[in-house]
Amino acid sequence: MDQLGETLMAMYGAMRGRFGDQQWWPSSARLPAGRRKLEICVGAILTQNTNWRNVEKALARLIDGGCMSVRRLDAMRAEELAELIRPAGYFNVKARRVKHFIAHVQQRYGGRIERLLRRPAGPLRAELLGINGIGRETADSMILYAAGRCTFVVDAYTRRALRRHGLIDASADYEAIKSLFESHVPARVSLYNDYHAQWVAVGKHYCRPTARCEGCPLAGFPHDPTAA
């Protein structure tokens, strides 16, 4: 591993030591195992720009209503779905996005989501990105957490923390940050899984928009004070 890789792994170790194994993707324990992957994919759409606590409420309403199945979601009208997922915010757009995803699974894979997720990571990513409402982070979350394939998920927390530590410049986009990790950090699903979750944890607790670095597990790491 090169020097940047060592730094990134040391940062991961520091966060992991503080926050512990994050056990992602969080899922409803009462849900049958066969519906877990579907729940992860739906949750990935619902959490777009939204607090996870609100997503949990929406997911619970879907499960309570017996709606966490491709068949039920496909049969449901968008307005009906929107009402159920209301707590997650942006409920009208997200209802359409879930419907787009579900229609794709129904039409191309006979409603069997595991058939979609079995595809190789590259083609799977391209296919997901072709569905309206699924962008890079949502696609990568589905690939890593539902399909169990090695792809690095980048989010706003990751970008902010890396900028503050001077590891990327302000112009670095999603793909640049993703390839930064994928070319310097060993490609292990369990590592990528928890590493992304650790960025979210550090972002929630310390690396907020208004900086508050006291006590942050990353406080001793390289820092560029001129970075945003």
Add this chain to the structure above:
DNA sequence: GACCAGGCACATC
């Protein structure tokens, strides 16, 4: 009451 939260598509330049 302001600010923020595990983005994305679309319009416009």
Add this chain to the structure above:
DNA sequence: GATGTGCATGGT
């Protein structure tokens, strides 16, 4: 290709 805007609830 870069930048701006709409989408919306709920916790701090």
